Amino acid sequence: MSTLNRATVEATLRQFTDPHLDQDPVSAGCLRGVDIQGGQVRVRLELGYAAGLFKGGWAQTLQMALENLDGVESARVEVDCRIAAHKAQDQVPALANVKNVIAVASGKGGVGKSTTAANLALALAREGARVGMLDADIYGPSQGIMFGLAEGTRPKVRDEKFFVPLEAHGVQVMSMAFLTDDDTPVVWRGPMVSGALIQLITQTAWDDLDYLVIDMPPGTGDIHLTLAQKIPVSGAVIVTTPQDLALLDARKGVEMFRKVNIPVLGVVENMSVHICSQCGHAEHLFGEGGGEKLASRYGVDLLASLPLSMAIREQSDGGKPTTVADPDSQIAMLYQYMARRVGARIAQAGQAAPLPPIVVSDD
Template identity: 55%
Template sequence: MDIAKVTQLVGIFQPKGWLKNIADTNILETVLQKDGCAEIQLRLPFPSLDFEHELETKLAPKIMLIKGVDSVKWDIKLDIATLARCNDAPAIQGVKNVIAVASGKGGVGKSTTTVNTALALAKLGAKVGIMDADIYGPSIPLMLGVSESRPEAYDGNTMKAINAHGLAVNSIGFIALNDQAMIWRGPMASKALMQLLGETHWGELDYLFIDMPPGTGDIQLTLSQNIPVTGALIVSTPQDVALADAAKGISMFRQVKVPVLGVVENMSTHICNNCGHEEAIFGTGGVVKMAARFDTECIAQLPLHIDLRADVDAGIPTVAARPDSAFSAVYAQLANDIVSKMFFQADTISTEIPIKFS
C-alpha cells in the first residue's frame, strides 16, 4: 500500500460546501496501514452533515483503486474549534463560540428559527445552548416547554442553565413572573442581560445561540459590542417592510465588525395543511436580492406551515417533534451551513484554552 498516495487523495478531497480541501483545513491526523486496510484518522473542527457518507461514497472508491488497499476505515473525532472572537469582549466561561440571531423587526420567526437550528446542531453532535436576550418578549422558555422552570443556584455566584431537549437555556422569562412586563430603559435592560449571560453556569458548550431582541437600537448595539460574538445570523420574511429592517441589522453588525453568516428567509412560502399547495404570500426574491446587495447570501428558505407553529406552541419544536420531517432536514442543512461558514470565514483559530469545569 502506498501511504503517500492515500494521504494525497485524502488531502485533495473537498467535501460539499467546504471552502477548502481536507489538507488545507488541516484535519487529517494519520493514515495507517493494517492488513490491507487504510485506516484514516480525521479530527473534525465543526459538525458536518453527511461528511462520513461523502467519504464513503466519493472518496473511499478512489482510495480502493490504489494497489494494496483492500478496504478503508474512517476514524472521525469531533473536536470543535474555538474560533477567534469578533471583539475584545471576555470569553464566556465554558463557551467556545457564540452565534447571534437577529432580526430587524419582530414577528418574522427569529426565535422559532433559533430553537430549531440549535436542536439540529445538537443532533449533529455539538453541545449547544440558547440565551434568550429578548428581554421584553422572551419566548424561548415557552417554545422549549420549560416556561415553569426556574434556574437553580450553582456555586453561590452563578445559576445553572435549564436543560431543555438537551440544550442549555437561560432567559429573563425564567426569572420574571408570568405576564409581568419588564418596564426597563435601554441601559438597564442591557446591563441585566449582560449580567444574566455572565452569571449563568452554561457547562461546556461548543455553540451558544443568542436570541437577540428585534431591532437595531441601544440594547442590540450594546449586546453586539459586549458579547464575544463569533458570527451573526439574520432572519427576515420576504416582505419589503421586513427586508428594510433586516438590512439595518446587517449594517449594524458590519459596523461593529461582526461577520454576518447569512440571511434566513423565513415564511418563504405558505404550505397549505390540507392540500399541500405552496404559495409565496409575502413575495419572492427579496431576501436573495437584499443579501446579494450586502455581499452575503440567503443561507436558507423556511416555509410557513401550521406544524411549525403548533410544535413550538406545544413546547416541542419541530426538529424534536418530527425529526424525520422535511422541515427538520432544512434546519439540519441550515445548522451545517452556519457552522461550516463560520469556521472557514474566521480569520484565526483562538489559542485560548476553554475553561473546564470541575
C-alpha cells in the first residue's frame, strides 16, 4: 500500500492536462492547497481565466483520479477562477475599472471579425466574467445591431463627462453608432478617428470589467497605432479566412502587433468549410488549412476554425449571436472553447512565478 502524501497527490494531478493552458494544473501554477486528513483529501485549484462551463467537469475528472489512489477514502477538488489584470505595455497606464483589454483585428474586411468579437465577448460572459464590448470600427460600426440594440439608442451621460455603456445579453456595450445617425457616414481623417477612439474608451464608465473586447477596424492604420500607444492592451486576436489574400493581410496584422510588443493570443479562421444542408457534402470554398499555417508560422494558437454557416450570419443579424441564440450548438461550443483559450493565454502571458501550494497534513 503506497503512502498517501502531497507528492502522491501532485503526481496524480500531473497526469491530466488542462486543454486551455496545455499544461497540467501543478506545472501551470494552479494548485493552491492540498489538505490530507487520514483518508480524506481536499485539493484547491485556481484558474486565471474565466471557465464557468469547464471547471465543474474539470474538478470531477481530477476528483475521480484522486479517489482511485490507495488510501483515499474520499476526495474533494474545488476549482475557482480569479482573473487578474494584465497589460503588455508597461508604460501605458491602466484603464479605470478594466482588468484586461483584448483587441480583435483583421488584415482586411469581410472575414467575420465583428461576428467573432461579439461571440468572444458573449462567450466570456457565459463563462462567468464581467465583459465589455467597444466597437472601435468607427467607419462601419456593427456591434449595436449584433447585440440587438434598437436604432437610435443613446447612452446616458454621467457627471456631464462619462458615457454609461448600454447593456445587452449581460455585456456592457459602447459604440460610435450610439452617438451618430445610422444613415450618416463618419467622414473623418485619421487623427480625428484616433481621438474619438480614445474618448470612447476612457470616457465610458465601464463597470468593473474582467475583459474589454475591442472590435477593431480592418487594416493596420492610425487606430491600431493609437491603441498600442495609449491603451493597455493585454493581447490581440487575429481573424482571417483560409484564402491566400486574407492570409497575406492577416500576416501584416500579426507583424504590426508584434512590432508594438502586444502579444498575439491566437488566430481565428472563419469560413473554413461549408457543409451542404441538403446532402452533407463538405467543401472548402475559400481554401483549406490557411489559419493553421498562419498560426504555425508565428508560433501562436489556432483558437478556432469555424464553418461557413448561414446560422452564424442570421443570428448575428437578428441581434442574438450564436453563443446566446443557440448556446448548446456545436458552433457555440467552439466559441466557448475559443474564449477560454483567449483567457488562458492572457493569464499565461502575464503570469508571475507560481505561488507554492499550502499543504495541511496529519502525516
